Amino acid sequence: MPMTHSMRYALAGLLLATLCWSGNALVARAVVGEIPPFTLSFWRWCVALLLLLPFVAKPLWQHRAALRAAGWRLLVLAAIGIAGYNSLLYAAAQTTAAINITLVNTCLPLMTFIGAGLLLGEWPQPRAWWGMGVAALGLLVLISQGSWNRLAELAFNRGDLIMLLAVADWSLYSLLLRRWASHLLPIPPLALLGMLMLLGVPLILPFYLYELAQGAHFSLTPSNLAAIGYTALFASLLAYLAWNHAIRVLGAAKAALSNYLMPVFTALLGWLLLGETLQNYHWLGASLIVVGLLLGTQRASLRAKTG
Template sequence: MKKLLKKYELFLLMIPAVFFGAGAFITGKIGILELSWDELTFLRFLIASAIILPLVLKKEHKNLKLKKNDAYIVILAGLFGMFGYHALFFMSLEYITAINSALLMATTPMVTSIIAAVVLGEYFGIKRIFAVFIAFFGVLLTITNGNLEVLKNLSFNIGDVIMFSAVLCMALYAVLSKKVAQKYSPSLILTYGYILTVVLLIPYMILKNPINVILNASLETWLSIIYMAVFASVLAQLLQQISLKYHGASKTMLFYQFVPIIVIGLSAIFLKEPFTKITAISTLFIMGGVYINSTIKRD
């Protein structure tokens, strides 16, 4: 049983992580209807910090202090992966749909693999190139609805640019986290990132004073924020950090190719949108790419 769990550990970590993360595209779209990107980011990580900090203080009280060089890396990771990614993510939802945002998110594994190969020297051979190509082809099928001629006239609006900037932040976060993942626990790295995000936004929140807007937000918006804090932040990112520590940045981030398909599925459930044949075929390509990449031993 232990051997079986070990064999499929990467899948057991990252499949729940991407499901929880994908839900944030739906709940984020709900939240942005009433609150701004900064308010959503602040509330999300304030709640997430309140959940994870007591756990870390109890479990890691002897290991809270970071070495000087590691502290710089953890701070940079927090700036890119927590503050940068989530701020840009919420900004993008003001301009584009949750599905389009998720589709752009699917480019994260390619960007991460390239950066990891350059910065960390991670293996990026023919097999990995093939895996990324297969998975991303599934994403292209989803974007174009099976008509690749659409790519000739593809244009990007400001929301697309903002979301791709978020993708760059997430890729940098994955690579930077990997550099310190062997020295510190996943929960400790996340906690520093959460607190950094909250601290950076406190002065802005004081100046803006959005207390009335926040208190008057609907129950649906508050449930969305709580979901993003508990499931998309604490649970999903803890699983992601554990995977980064033991399986590397490229293998871990390739699972985010699943995100568009999950978002489309959630949209079908909550918005009654159809699940097409093209979507089903796209899913097979994406799952195939993830599986091939997971079999690569060198990382």
């Protein structure tokens, strides 16, 4: 079946979201010791909300009936998608390496594939599983840098367990977006994101205040302000809008496969911004990931459960 314009836009959105979140992971590691995790999460969403509010204030009022109808579902989505995931990721980055975060993230497609079957009745066909397997192989090539001995040297710690919880949190957010699509569809994407932010920021506030009470502060340096600005504009506004749209069009299981592109984009960003060299294993791993992504996101690769 030929790919529609809507699917092309959704796939382009997945690429944009993954690119933005690859930068977010780099920022999270870069500001360790500079900005406490809940502080970064709180101010990220505050700035994003201030940027978005002028554009969504009127739509929020116009669609207040649909927002009331969605009710508690919006609060759940805000708790896990706005307050939960990024706070957990920033907390994990305090005590684990970027390569471990990437490795733990490989659990996301598997969690989402299984969750799509159990919660949505959307069981991926063999082609999608093959796509996930090929992409996972490409990811292992990147992580191992072409040497399988490197995998045996990896060590895991508390930060990795926190990241695993973050991955489960994001998988649930994606699945619930799909499951509650009929309740959320009347709400425009910008208004939906604005409402989730309005609900999510107060949920982060107690943890931010706790950090302040423990003496955790950050300096208003240009680099710290740039980190908050990046996470607010790119990792929050642009990435969330693109991801939410992709979930509506492609489904949670297909969208989750784009997670394998994060190490590819991280390597490209390192090449462009830091002057790091791209090795043969980068090209091999990236090629396998792209092939797996294309294989797993074909329109025929997902069927609804019957009976």
